[in-house]
Amino acid sequence: MNLDFIIFIVSALLAVSGATLMITLKNPVLAVMSMIVSLVAQAVLYIQLSALFLGAVLIIVYSGAIMVLFLFVIMLLNLRGTEDLGEPSSPIKLSIKFIFGLILFVETVFIIKTGFMPGTVEVGVMAEAANGFGSVKEVSKLLFTKYLYPFELTSVLLLAAIVGAVVMSKRDDDSEDENKIEDNKEVQS
Amino acid sequence: MLEMILFASIKVVVVVAAVLTGCAYSTLLERKVVGHMQHRMGPNTAGPYGLLTPLADGLKLIFKEEIKPANIEPITYMLAPMISFVPAILTFAVIPFGKDNTFFGHDFTLVLSDLNVGVLFVFAVTSLGIYGIVLAGWSSGSKYSIMGAVRSSAQMISYEVGYGLSIVGVLIIANTLSLRELVELQMLPLWGTVSFLPNWFIFSQPLGFILFLTCAIAETNRAPFDMPEAESELVAGYHTEYSSMKFSMFFIAEYANMIAVSAVGATIFLGGWHGPFLDTMPMLSVLYFVLKVFCFMFFYIWLRATFPRFRYDQLMAFGWKVLFPLALLNTIVTAFFVIL
Numbered sequence: 001m002n003l004d005f006i007i008f009i010v011s012a013l014l015a016v017s018g019a020t021l022m023i024t025l026k027n028p029v030l031a032v033m034s035m036i037v038s039l040v041a042q043a044v045l046y047i048q049l050s051a052l053f054l055g056a057v058l059i060i061v062y063s064g065a066i067m068v069l070f071l072f073v074i075m076l077l078n079l080r081g082t083e084d085l086g087e088p089s090s091p092i093k094l095s096i097k098f099i100f101g102l103i104l105f106v107e108t109v110f111i112i113k114t115g116f117m118p119g120t121v122e123v124g125v126m127a128e129a130a131n132g133f134g135s136v137k138e139v140s141k142l143l144f145t146k147y148l149y150p151f152e153l154t155s156v157l158l159l160a161a162i163v164g165a166v167v168m169s170k171r172d173d174d175s176e177d178e179n180k181i182e183d184n185k186e187v188q189s
Numbered sequence: 190m191l192e193m194i195l196f197a198s199i200k201v202v203v204v205v206a207a208v209l210t211g212c213a214y215s216t217l218l219e220r221k222v223v224g225h226m227q228h229r230m231g232p233n234t235a236g237p238y239g240l241l242t243p244l245a246d247g248l249k250l251i252f253k254e255e256i257k258p259a260n261i262e263p264i265t266y267m268l269a270p271m272i273s274f275v276p277a278i279l280t281f282a283v284i285p286f287g288k289d290n291t292f293f294g295h296d297f298t299l300v301l302s303d304l305n306v307g308v309l310f311v312f313a314v315t316s317l318g319i320y321g322i323v324l325a326g327w328s329s330g331s332k333y334s335i336m337g338a339v340r341s342s343a344q345m346i347s348y349e350v351g352y353g354l355s356i357v358g359v360l361i362i363a364n365t366l367s368l369r370e371l372v373e374l375q376m377l378p379l380w381g382t383v384s385f386l387p388n389w390f391i392f393s394q395p396l397g398f399i400l401f402l403t404c405a406i407a408e409t410n411r412a413p414f415d416m417p418e419a420e421s422e423l424v425a426g427y428h429t430e431y432s433s434m435k436f437s438m439f440f441i442a443e444y445a446n447m448i449a450v451s452a453v454g455a456t457i458f459l460g461g462w463h464g465p466f467l468d469t470m471p472m473l474s475v476l477y478f479v480l481k482v483f484c485f486m487f488f489y490i491w492l493r494a495t496f497p498r499f500r501y502d503q504l505m506a507f508g509w510k511v512l513f514p515l516a517l518l519n520t521i522v523t524a525f526f527v528i529l
Contacts, residue, residue: 029265029327036320043313056309060353064316065346071323072342075335136306136366 008048014041028079032070039063053136200301204281212444213243219490226494255433265328270438273321277445279314283307284452285369287462288474307368311453312353319345322427329430337426340416340501347508348407354516355400356457358523359390372461389460396519398458400512405450412493416501451485
């Protein structure tokens, strides 16, 4: 029962319970908050796997920017969890969903156990993995050499999305919807 | 192991206490400085020169009646002041505030945690600070509050882009994300040649510094960018419905954020704890650091006394059409020179 294990258990529990609360809570703002908790806990897990950069980026991009936009939209629509969301799913539908979820879970466990990750992964608080794996330098090296084309193509895709959003939100009388443009610029950054 | 934990705890307590005291006295500083700039005395009744005013203010706020409006969302209403307060304090976990030292035969690093991605940590934490404001505005169930929250979420997201990009130039030059290494780099002579000036990044990145300063003021919601609490339009913006200690937590958080941003600015652009005569008296480094932070704080207050508030659309246009392109340009030019 060392410190790493305790940190792992706590953050894993937080991540899972945050995700569960996110889909079960009626109140949209509380749902967003639990998703943020889940994301931050996931960042801790990344950091434990010595992927410091990924952990930081997860917080900066998802918790810091995208979730704020979710909140922004929820506030603009003034949703308070009292809205009628329609009939709850019937038991048959629910059980089908549950079965498919279970299958997915088993598949994931099977794949992790057999295929992708042979051997053990060193887990530790800020553990230094071999050859600086997960450090900013190594991640950027991969991004700008091996994965250069996918990386640049993604940015072009995002750019296209931004331009599309601007075009769609532009009205005939030239009074463009400022918020829309700003929202989408954020996605790229 | 036990000794390490003890040392770390002492450091944490000292830093947090220092930051909270700094917050309290920043309010006095602000009232005094603005007072003198407006040809008034400022607070001067509690204690000599009004030095006990923050204490009196704090006591008053604790004993005030707490009024809860009827249509609040109780959970988020209660959480919001804490959420805005915690990230502000967390920033200080990675800021180096003095030269490494030896006390009673122990090596003593004057930084709580020397992360090798300290800069990223700072930005991650800063980006979480917004939730306090947004949740406060949303859960208060008041028009003014929600207007303040909507404004602040748009504003902080917009300016965060410029805020992040403004220091990319420095990072390209320095080739590190560790705040300790950034400070150490700034101790060298300027550009390796000018021996009488330190290599502070404000000299090689003047545009980056100005952008950082502007965006930092917008990030901390201070005048002239204090749209979320524009009192002439929104009463008090996001904290209209708060009273007593909950209100004062927002107040402390605002000042803690200011100090945090000042500390980051001082570390990245003004050489952190670097200054003359450090070889003979290492403890001077803490003083230098505090002085630099003080300069930033004074600048904040000075701005507040000088400029009127921006209009909201001007604020957004300024962020996206001026600061963002300038920050991009700064990044590209710096990268170009570094490659050369």
